[in-house]
Amino acid sequence: MGRRDDYRADLTALLVVGDSTDEAVGDALRAYLAERSGLPGPRANLELVAVCADVLPGSLLRVLAGSGDEYERVCGVVGLGRLLLEADDDGPAARALVDRLRSAAASDGWREREAVAMALQRLGDADPARLRRVVGAWAEGPDPLVARAAVAGVCEPRLLRDPDTAEAAIGACRSATALLAAVPVDRRREPAVRTLRQALGYCWSVVVAGAPEAGLPAFEDVGTLAADDRDLDWVVRSNLRKARLQRALVAAGRAIE
Secondary structure, eight states: OOHHHHHHHHHHHHHHHSSOOSSOOOHHHHHHHHHHSOOSSSOOOHHHHHHHHHHSOHHHHHHHHTOSSHHHHHHHHHHHHHHHHHSOTTSHHHHHHHHHHHHHHTOSOHHHHHHHHHHHHHHHHHOHHHHHHHHHHHHTOSOHHHHHHHHHHHOOTTGGGSHHHHHHHHHHHHHHHHHHHHSOGGGTTSHHHHHHHHHHHHHHHHHHHHSHHHHHHHHHHHHHHHTTOHHHHHHHHHHHTSHHHHHHHHHHTOOOO
């Protein structure tokens, strides 16, 4: 068995014999996650995160999503993506989960923000139309971190194979770029704004590589605006350094200096 199979078996056993309940995470489960989290360290154990999101009951995922422990919180937030899939579309439970993910997207913790993107990608794998609705609403702001979660979530190569999702990703990048451009210059160094700028510094290249026919003209529009905006110029130059964008440009017989 692979590591994921081992984790699945271990977690299933802990839920059966451990002290976890519908309202609380038991000591055995907390210890298991802590021992295998990979933290502190540069890389969290994302395989275990994925299995937690698959296996743990919704009640525990909700508790973990509000935990004071960073790794537990990541496990829970990613799992909210599964719960959103299980909830009735546009029902009160679904709306509450979207609100909770939106709150996590605005977190000061970068790992929690990444967990939101992973939760959105889970949604997109199984229900791309619902992902598109969430992303469309979030990308327009006003919170730069929430807009960042939108583009980071939808700008995933496997999701862009769906033409409608690719179109939504281009729209999200356009909206988030417009949000960045609208921030007054004296606020551009705020952490949330810089985080959005950084995301746009790679998401455009993912979109163009995934949907070059529509993505390239949209990206060229950003290049036109960048002449008068240092941050948009940085976004353009950062994407141009990505090999995936250069391959798309060569394939299209285009060049952007």
